[in-house]
Amino acid sequence: MSDDGDDYCANDAAGPPPAGGPPYADCVLCQEPTEYPESYKGITLCPRCEWQEAQRTACSG
Numbered sequence: 072m073s074d075d076g077d078d079y080c081a082n083d084a085a086g087p088p089p090a091g092g093p094p095y096a097d098c099v100l101c102q103e104p105t106e107y108p109e110s111y112k113g114i115t116l117c118p119r120c121e122w123q124e125a126q127r128t129a130c131s132g
């Protein structure tokens with residue numbers, strides 16, 4: 072990942088905010104580093120847990 076400042080080409084609505092670089096917050100589920108900045112207020116999930124949560128909440132029914 073390049074770290075050249077303004078990178079607002081977010082095409083994923085569910086993606087994390089631009090962290091700009093470490094330190095990253097830990098995943099609340101597995102303590103893996105996430106793509107969220109440490110100052111992020113809210114639940115921080117690593118991509119893997121985020122995907123699992125998305126599967127869980129995306130109840131097709």
Ligand SMILES: [Zn+2]
Nearest residue numbers: 098101117120
């Ligand atoms: Zn995780």
